[in-house]
Amino acid sequence: MLTGMHIAVLGGDARQLEIIRKLTELDAKISLVGFEQLDHAFTGATKEKMSEIDFSMMDAIILPVPGTNLQGEIETIFSNEKVVLTEEILSRTPDHCTIYSGITNDYLSGIVDASKRDLIQLFERDDVAIYNSIPTVEGTIMMAIQHTDFTIHGSNIVILGLGRVGMSVARTFHHLGGRVKVGARKTEHLARASEMGLDSFQLGQLEKHVGQCDICINTIPAPIITPRVIAKMPSHILVIDLASKPGGTDFRFAEKRGIKALLAPGLPGIVAPKTAGQILANVLCKLMDDRNKGKGSST
Template identity: 50%
Template sequence: MLTGVNVVLLGGDARQLEVIRKLTELDASVTVAGFDGLHTPLDGAVHAELECEMLQAADALLLPAVGTDDEGVITAVFSDRELRLLDEHIARLPKHCKVYTGMAKPYLKQLCAKHGIQLVELFERDDVAIFNSIPTAEGAVMMAIQNTDITIHGSNSLVLGFGRTGFTLARTLQGMGSKVKVGVRREDHFARALEMGFEPVDTSNLVHHTGNIDLLFNTIPTMIVTAQIIAKLPSRAVIIDIASKPGGTDFRFAEKRGIKAMLAPGLPGVVAPKTAGRIIADCVSRLIQEDTTERRDEQ
């Protein structure tokens, strides 16, 4: 239980509704900002404006999947008002308070470092990332089905990156009957891909492996699907880039060539916000509980 723990939650999307529900069920004191446009009441949570005073007693500060943009603006889909996290806000947090977010940009990292506040990036955790790879893979496959006139079964797919998301996506495509190539760099990933029945290809040599690809999925957040690669793709190919913005695809050249290319970051929050919210809620509530127990043991 989180009785007596003060949690402040700023902005977000439908995923945060599951987080709020979980925290209130655990008896935490939850204060939220950026939900003034929500028509459904948040039972057990207190609505407030983002002010320094609301942060003074916080034991945990929860931010959305991408904490803030480069100017401190927090995404808040349930509000028409701008929500901006400033230096004076972080300065008011107690030193034991931790800031939780999915992934943090330099602005938020610098603010927390300046004031000695620990920042926890949930999407860097293996457990959260692996669970999130499931709705990500399902969303990517959904987009492939919607934007092609062929079945996944019998298609030729190329998945770039064999990390937590690439692994799940490649396995999902394979299970649906696609012939899957996997773009890898590391020798252990090459071996694992081969062992699982994929065709591993070196990402430095992709240009020789794209001539018959129907579906190209990119998970690598750096420019890898270059104009040279796109020039070798058949005109029927569809590119689905699920890396974080700005992705790893030359979208300008893809459009010039007439190849359909889509950037689709944050798929868990789009295709399965309830499931994605529960993943975050379970993790963050457990971490807050551990912090609370440790702090009480030290007192």
């Protein structure tokens, strides 16, 4: 239980609704910012503006998965209010106040460090990333079907990266009958691809492996699909970039060559917001409960 905890939920998309629902079930007191257009009411949750919140009473602040932009602005799809998180706001919170975000950037990390608060990036956790890979894979399949005129079965598919998301994507497209090749840097990832029965290659050889490719799926948040690589691709190829913005693809050059390249970060929140929200809610509440117990609160 989270009885006695006061939590601010700042902006976000439909995933936040599952988080709010779970927090109220566990008896937390919640201040909602950026939700005034939301018709649904949650017992124990109050819609407020940033200027109305007493941040000195906050035990935790929950941000949307993207956190903030580089100006501190927070995404709010249920509001027209401009919500900005600043160092001054964080400095008003109690020392034990913890900030939760999916990911971070230089701005968010900077104001958290300056205010000496703890920041927990949920998407850095293996459990969240692995659970999230399930709706990510389903969304990737959906995009592949929508944007091609051929079946996945029998297609030549190159998947870049064999991390937590890449592994799930590779396994699923292989089971759907795709002829999957995995490009990776780490020798252990190449070994894992071999163990899974997949062909593999070093990323430095990517140009040699895209000439007959029908679908290329990137999971690496670095410039991987460069103009040199794109120049070797067939015109019918579909590129799906799952890496966080700005992705690993030169989209300008792909468009110039007439190649369809789609940036698709955050697929879980698009194709399965309820499930994606439940994943985040379960992990968040467990973390908060553990921290609450750690500071001696009774739950």
